[in-house]
Amino acid sequence: MYARGIPLIPSALLTMGDELLGRGGFGEVLSGSLNEGEAVRPVALKRLNLSRADAQMFGSALLDEVGIMMSLDHACVLRCLGAVLDPAALDSAHRPLGCCIVTERCLGSLRGSLDQLGGEREPKTGADLVASLLASWTNSLKVASDVARGMDYLYRKTPPVQHRDLKAANVLLVVEGDGLVAKICDFGSAKWRIALASTSTGNKGSTTAWSAPETYRSKGSPGVFTEASDVWSFGMLVFEIVFLKSPYQGYGDPDILNAVLILKELPYDEDALPSACPTALLEAMKACLDFAPAARPRFSKLAQDLGSSGTAAAALSEEITTVPAVAKLIVT
Numbered sequence: 596m597y598a599r600g601i602p603l604i605p606s607a608l609l610t611m612g613d614e615l616l617g618r619g620g621f622g623e624v625l626s627g628s629l630n631e632g633e634a635v636r637p638v639a640l641k642r643l644n645l646s647r648a649d650a651q652m653f654g655s656a657l658l659d660e661v662g663i664m665m666s667l668d669h670a671c672v673l674r675c676l677g678a679v680l681d682p683a684a685l686d687s688a689h690r691p692l693g694c695c696i697v698t699e700r701c702l703g704s705l706r707g708s709l710d711q712l713g714g715e716r717e718p719k720t721g722a723d724l725v726a727s728l729l730a731s732w733t734n735s736l737k738v739a740s741d742v743a744r745g746m747d748y749l750y751r752k753t754p755p756v757q758h759r760d761l762k763a764a765n766v767l768l769v770v771e772g773d774g775l776v777a778k779i780c781d782f783g784s785a786k787w788r789i790a791l792a793s794t795s796t797g798n799k800g801s802t803t804a805w806s807a808p809e810t811y812r813s814k815g816s817p818g819v820f821t822e823a824s825d826v827w828s829f830g831m832l833v834f835e836i837v838f839l840k841s842p843y844q845g846y847g848d849p850d851i852l853n854a855v856l857i858l859k860e861l862p863y864d865e866d867a868l869p870s871a872c873p874t875a876l877l878e879a880m881k882a883c884l885d886f887a888p889a890a891r892p893r894f895s896k897l898a899q900d901l902g903s904s905g906t907a908a909a910a911l912s913e914e915i916t917t918v919p920a921v922a923k924l925i926v927t
Contacts, residue, residue, distance in 0.1 A: 601662050602677035604629070606684035606692050611640060617704065626700060629676065630687065638676060641696040661696060663756060671745030673767060673780040674699045701767035701778060705729075705738065706835070709763055714839050716871075725768050725775065734775050735836050736873050740901035741777035742766055743879075746829060747894035749782065750822050757820065758782040761828035762805045763835040803851045804842045804862075805831040809888050811856060823888035829897070830883025834862055837872055837880060859886055875904030 612626030616639055627640040643657075657680070664675035676697045686692040702725050711726035728734045742761075749756040758765075758779065765781040807827035810818040831842045842862040843851045854860040861884055868877055879901060885891050892900075 601658055601665060604677040604679055604697055606679050606681065607687050609638075609640065609679070609692060609695075609697065610687045611690060611692060616700075627686075627697075629697065636676075637700045639698045639700045640692070641698065642692065643694045643696070657694075664696075664698075667749070667752075667756070669745055669748040670776065671741045671778055672748060672782075673701070673778045698780070699778075701769045703768060704764055705766040705768055705777065705832075706763035706841075708768060709835060709839050712839050716839075724770060728770065728773075728775050729768075732871060732873055732876075736876055736901065736904060738766070738768070738775055738777045739833055739836055739876060739879065740898065740904075741775075742779060742829065742832065743894055743897040743901050745777070745779040746825060747898040749779070750825075750894055755822065756782060757822075758825050758828070759820065760802055760805075761825055761832055762802065763832055763841075766832070803848045804846070807888070808855050808886060811852070813856070821888065822893060823891045826883050826891045826894065826897070827888075829894070830880050830891075831862075833876055833880040833883065837869060837876055838863065873904060875901055 608630045610628045610630070612628065614626035615623060616626055617624040622642045622644045625640045625642060627638050629636045629638045657678070661675060661678045664673075665677075668674075676699065678697060679692060679695045682693050684692045684694070703723070708723075708726040708729045711722045712730055716730050716732070722730075729738065746758065746761070749758065760781055761779075765779065767778045767780055769776050769778065805828045807820075807824040810820050810824050812818050834842050843854065844862075846854065854862075863880075879892075879897055882890075882892050883897070
């Protein structure tokens with residue numbers, strides 16, 4: 596079944612799992628499976644807090660966003676498989692499912708994995724595989740490179756696809772071989788999601804700390820959002836990777852606005868940069884967090900620079916981990 600060319604998945608083909616993958620003002624994301632006949636595909640079910648009235652009001656905008664998502668095909672952008680638009684929909688076990696967006700399933704968010712590291716590059720006891728891999732600077736650089744590549748792809752589309760909410764919480768991770776692949780999700784500032792979040796209860800996840808200064812209204816002038824604004828947010832995301840914490844952590848929104856708009860303060864101290872951090876990551880973070888939008892690099896440049904640095908770092912890491920047995924004996 597299709598609506599405006601978008602596949603509407605029969606809810607009876609979907610089965611909700613028990614794992615809560617995420618939660619936000621829009622609703623929650625659950626593990627699930629999609630019965631494709633000959634095979635069962637693991638999926639993520641982004642359940643939306645939509646009443647029947649909401650579905651009628653925002654259904655068209657929701658279809659527009661799902662349509663955009665399904666038009667995207669890149670390894671570093673979360674793949675959308677379809678949607679369920681019936682607020683009364685039941686899954687295959689006759690449990691309330693409601694409206695949802697069905698996507699490929701990943702192992703968790705970048706933010707969640709960073710939190711598991713507890714502020715240290717050494718994996719904590721009990722940390723999962725993704726967090727343990729992320730502890731490596733080589734893998735951290737690869738994740739940043741993936742996000743830059745995905746964003747470059749979005750901005751090469753016609754028309755370009757703005758993210759408007761780029762941060763570690765909106766990047767998902769999967770394990771591929773001995774490393775990680777990052778996938779951008781929750782892009783676009785759809786009206787239905789803004790309206791839904793504004794009427795929902797619970798944690799809405801403020802984006803103030805990641806928002807570029809030019810996006811705020813100033814002296815009667817409307818805020819402006821361009822690729823450079825997403826680049827600023829990417830700089831804050833790199834800050835999260837480098838420092839293993841959120842920017843302006845411990846600040847309230849008014850304090851963040853004062854720091855960014857009035858004091859022109861960045862969330863890091865030049866004297867406290869990690870010495871082991873790859874130079875490419877630090878240079879990308881600093882370049883993206885320039886208060887002059889025109890001075891910030893484009894995602895095409897960031898993808899190129901981080902990608903080449905990541906390839907070199909991976910090669911060096913492989914050399915280190917493939918030391919001849921004789922050398923290993925000498926070292927030990």
